[in-house]
Amino acid sequence: EPEVTQTPSHQVTQMGQEVILRCVPISNHLYFYWYRQILGQKVEFLVSFYNNEISEKSEIFDDQFSVERPDGSNFTLKIRSTKLEDSAMYFCASSGGGTVYNEQFFGPGTRLTVL
Amino acid sequence: AQSVTQLGSHVSVSEGALVLLRCNYSSSVPPYLFWYVQYPNQGLQLLLKYTSAATLVKGINGFEAEFKKSETSFHLTKPSAHMSDAAEYFCAVRVYSGAGSYQLTFGKGTKLSVIP
Numbered sequence: 001e002p003e004v005t006q007t008p009s010h011q012v013t014q015m016g017q018e019v020i021l022r023c024v025p026i027s028n029h030l031y032f033y034w035y036r037q038i039l040g041q042k043v044e045f046l047v048s049f050y051n052n053e054i055s056e057k058s059e060i061f062d063d064q065f066s067v068e069r070p071d072g073s074n075f076t077l078k079i080r081s082t083k084l085e086d087s088a089m090y091f092c093a094s095s096g097g098g099t100v101y102n103e104q105f106f107g108p109g110t111r112l113t114v115l
Numbered sequence: 116a117q118s119v120t121q122l123g124s125h126v127s128v129s130e131g132a133l134v135l136l137r138c139n140y141s142s143s144v145p146p147y148l149f150w151y152v153q154y155p156n157q158g159l160q161l162l163l164k165y166t167s168a169a170t171l172v173k174g175i176n177g178f179e180a181e182f183k184k185s186e187t188s189f190h191l192t193k194p195s196a197h198m199s200d201a202a203e204y205f206c207a208v209r210v211y212s213g214a215g216s217y218q219l220t221f222g223k224g225t226k227l228s229v230i231p
Binding site: 004006031033035041042043044045048050055056058091093095103104105106107108109 | 151156157158159160161164205207212215216217218219220221222223224
């Protein structure tokens, strides 16, 4: 069964460093998303991406964040200068489009720890 | 704004007992509602969804949920808990993001423990 994959599973970085979180969405999907979950808190929407551009972003997704689909398979989230409060689990999701409810399929997540 | 609230961050049940996980929603438009499950070290898996058809929705692994507009609720139930049901459960509402994409707004999650 097709699935969304994410790498790495765990990333540890120093404050101020850049990180890139990688996702491979399901191959025929058109819509891509990033969510994050700070430990003990709810899963929060960061950004949605369609047709090679951002379709919606939350207030969390400030200038330190960017997303890219560099090729036909990967979808990346970059944090330019990490802060302690960026420590969280980051989930990638994709959906097919063309259906009424556009079910989102989630990856296993990347745990980001900023020291 | 659309939102969901999950009552109880942690629920414990005995194996074989009824599972009831509570979710209330707030929405000015007819909502699309979802329950997701997260097993340890895994991603979010869709359990079931309400998309304005039948109010009683059956999902995977014997779970079901009933949409009650009068109570603005979408509680998740299972008649008999198994040890394998131990996981974290998230209620979510779909919010239109534009250009045909939808974001999900999640509740805080309820961790289900099953006691042998």
